[in-house]
Amino acid sequence: SQTIHQWPATLVQPVGSPLSLECTVEGTSNPNLYWYRQAAGRGLQLLFYSVGIGQISSEVPQNLSASRPQDRQFILSSKKLLLSDSGFYLCAWRVDRNTEAFFGQGTRLTVV
Amino acid sequence: KNQVEQSPQSLIILEGKNCTLQCNYTVSPFSNLRWYKQDTGRGPVSLTIMTFSENTKSNRRYTATLDADTKQSSLHITASQLSDSASYICVVSDSTNAGKSTFGDGTTLTVKP
Numbered sequence: 001s002q003t004i005h006q007w008p009a010t011l012v013q014p015v016g017s018p019l020s021l022e023c024t025v026e027g028t029s030n031p032n033l034y035w036y037r038q039a040a041g042r043g044l045q046l047l048f049y050s051v052g053i054g055q056i057s058s059e060v061p062q063n064l065s066a067s068r069p070q071d072r073q074f075i076l077s078s079k080k081l082l083l084s085d086s087g088f089y090l091c092a093w094r095v096d097r098n099t100e101a102f103f104g105q106g107t108r109l110t111v112v
Numbered sequence: 113k114n115q116v117e118q119s120p121q122s123l124i125i126l127e128g129k130n131c132t133l134q135c136n137y138t139v140s141p142f143s144n145l146r147w148y149k150q151d152t153g154r155g156p157v158s159l160t161i162m163t164f165s166e167n168t169k170s171n172r173r174y175t176a177t178l179d180a181d182t183k184q185s186s187l188h189i190t191a192s193q194l195s196d197s198a199s200y201i202c203v204v205s206d207s208t209n210a211g212k213s214t215f216g217d218g219t220t221l222t223v224k225p
Contacts, residue, residue: 006155041217041218041220042217042218043116043201043215043216043217043218044156044201044215045215046213088153090155090156092155097143097205097207098143098144098205098207099161100146100158100161101146101158101203101213102158103148103155103156103157104155105154105155106153106154106155108153
């Protein structure tokens with residue numbers, strides 16, 4: 001069976017500090033990987049997606065970056081957090097574009 | 113521009129009652145439509161996935177319908193339970209990109225005893 005691990009569940013970081021959120025998938029190979037951000041009461045906004053190691057596509061310009069150093073590892077980073085980076089971040093994987101996505105538990109990031 | 117509109121934005125019903133959530137989309141060319149249930153502070157969990165040729169699909173007390181001609185979908189919940197309280201999100205994917213999907217803002221359902 002496949003599992004997705006996303007951590008931490010909650011994070012409080014000061015403005016200007018770096019960020020690293022990690023997501024790993026087990027039980028599958030070469031998944032499509034995604035990072036989403038969800039504003040309160042709103043739908044999910046796609047930030048980045050990756051169809052393979054080292055392949056990153058960015059959907060919106062922002063203060064964040066993503067990397068995929070290994071097949072089943074997806075990392076969301078920032079060098080200097082802004083207050084506006086606060087939100088609920090979700091990692092997801094899927095076999096391909098025609099299958100459903102499976103989401104991690106999410107990370108509630110609060111930048112203070 | 114691809115869009116997914118859900119209605120109502122929020123809904124309150126009594127335990128045991130039925131309800132129907134709506135999803136209208138403009139995503140084209142259409143690949144599939146999925147309904148997710150998202151509990152507060154958690155990641156979404158898939159309920160159903162429907163392709164172009166499927167009109168109705170059921171999963172326990174959840175029944176989803178799809179009208180690809182009018183680009184509408186509905187999620188019907190039967191005999192609601194307190195645990196059904198959550199946000200229900202409609203997600204529509206097109207067939208031109210590597211898995212990019214358009215998410216609706218969700219319907220927040222509250223089931224009261």
